[in-house]
Amino acid sequence: MPYALKRSDTGQLLASRQVNGYGLPYYGIVLWEEAPTSLRITESLAFAGLTPDDPIGSLSGWETVELTEHQAKMANVKLRNDPLRTVKMLDGTVFS
Incomplete structure (x- = not known):
């Protein structure tokens, strides 16, 4: 099962630009x-444009969550490959 980062206060899942297996x-x-690890989380937050100086870039505001494959796929479907969209997960439900 995949792991993701979720904002503790809002439930927003961390998203950023990436490259798939086909390039x-x-x-x-x-x-x-x-x-x-903390290092990988810090690197991912920085790659997403969040710095420790930014209130939402602090490690303490994020928690690691385990998703089912279905939840991970639904989160990406709801993002629609659009960096202006966000996706949240609360009580195991993924929504935009």
Whole structure:
């Protein structure tokens, strides 16, 4: 099951620009196969444009969550490859 980062206060899942296995760019939630380390979380937040000086860029505001494959796919579908959209997960439900 994949792991993602979720804002503790809003439920927003971390998303950023990425490149898929075919070399095609897309915008989607950041996923890991294993629980991410603090370093990997910090790097992912920075890549998403969030710095520790930014209130939402602080590590303390994010928590690691385990998603089902279905939840991960639904989150990316709801983002519609659009960096202006956000997706949230509350009580196991993914919504935009």
